[in-house]
Amino acid sequence: MQMTVLTISLIVMAILAWTFIAAVRAAGSGDVSPKVESRRNQLIAVLAVIGVIISVVSLRPWPHAVSAAPAAVVNVSGGQWYWEIDTDTVPLRQPVAFNVHTVDVTHGFGVMNEAGQILFQTQAIPGYVNRVDYTFDTPGTYRVACLEYCGVGHTDMRDEFTVAAE
């Protein structure tokens, strides 16, 4: 995806640069006839329309599609050195919104499956609530750990919750 965005950006920049150079050359060639000026204005209008269309089509999916209303909201508060999670069970195969914040220093809220693989993580930042939406496909016990070093008790910042079987 990054390569596609980069390629499109480079092509559009090349077209804009070419247009700019053409406009400068035309402006430097002295008086132009009304016919040439009309063609130039048409060209600028066409390029502007193409630019708007490309921008709308290429930028709509970013930064990401707005997710559906979550089936559950989980409020997570981090502190030295604990997690407070306001539920111990979340639903299966439905979007769950995690609202993560901290009462002291920055922590890293990371959720792992039973195999220890990190499924998602976000920073817990003082004075701000970070939201992560996630849909769990497998029931079981999920582990929470701090992924941002936050002091001597950092490794004790562990918790867990359950994804309910249907």
Ligand SMILES: [Cu+2]
């Ligand atoms: Cu930590």
